[in-house]
Amino acid sequence: MQFAWMLPSVLFGTYLGLTSGGWHMLVMSLGSAVVWLGAKRFSDSREIDLSEPVTFDGPNAWIGDYQLPKYEIFWKKNWHPVVYAAYSAKSKAPAFELKLELESGVGHCVIIGPTGSGKSELLKLLLGQVIKAQPEIQLTLIDFKGGATFNRYRTLGQVKNIASDIDGHDPEEFWQSIQAEVGRRELALAAAGVSRIEDLAFIGRPMPRHYIFIDELVAALAESPRASGSLNAVAARGRSLGIHLVVATQTTQGVPRSMLTNLRARIALAEADPIELAQLNLKRPAELQQAPSGWGSGIAQTPGKACSYFYFPIGASFGF
Secondary structure, eight states: OHHHHHHHHHHHHHHHHHHHOOHHHHHHHHHHHHHHHHHHHHHHHTOOOTTSOEEEETTEEEETTEEOOSSGGGSOTTHHHHHHHHHHHHHSOOOOOOOOOGGGTTOOEEEEOOTTSSHHHHHHHHHHHHHHHOTTOEEEEEEOSTTTTTGGGTTOTTEEEEEETTSOOOHHHHHHHHHHHHHHHHHHHHHHTOSSHHHHHHTTOOOOOEEEEEESHHHHHTTOHHHHHHHHHHHHHHHHHTEEEEEEESOSTTSOHHHHHHOOEEEEETTOOHHHHHHTTOOOOSOOOOOOTTEEEEEEEOTTSOOEEEEEESSOOSOO
16 A cells, blocks of 8 residues: 555656656655665564464563564564463463362263373372362272372371272272272161252261272272272262262273263363263363463363363372
């Protein structure tokens, strides 16, 4: 548009300079054209892709591989909101906002992800979250990754049972104790004439909820034939009895379909296999942003809600 306005002046000045011998008019006209071309080239060189990531190096800002001028007065107007948004995101760490709310009807949760994706770290965060919200709960901790995940919680008063793949426990006795807890609670509800643990509070006979956290579910299931039966009973009937499963596994292969159906809160950590996502009917939302250093990411879905991204700190303490 600017060239359309300037073109008549350049042509007229050139014509006068050539016909009248006024060389200075010719020089000025051609000089104007050269200045305009230079200004246009400079402006075009500053057209950058605003979808590129914004990075900071001390006082310098980069959009993609283009370094912005040192002084903001030379910035284009549309650069400012992009850089400001990136700076705000950099200076404000994300929050751990995942809330499973298993007590409200979801019941149980499964977490999938490859080695190194942060499954154990997320389990510990969720464990801390549950204890902080309900100090009176009971816990069973099952760790088939050498005992490293839950060993630090062994002395907590809420822990009623703890087992790992290296502690030499009796598999038959251990899994029978979980089955027995299901039966004990069923008898307690039947004796009170109610069908749900929530109803016990209304008649003045509250019962603490029991959470079973398992790291490496498939390995735990393979330990004993009784393991599958016990956990299937919890998955199928535990929600109304106040027993909740929170399990982590690298793959759904080896998890009975009947159990998987009742693990209604589903979480897939970053880089989870697409086949595993399909098995759990999870779809990646489109708004993923790269997790900041020291944080992991995943997608979560609970019944009646769409999949959404969340972030969680790696190696952080949560209420302990």
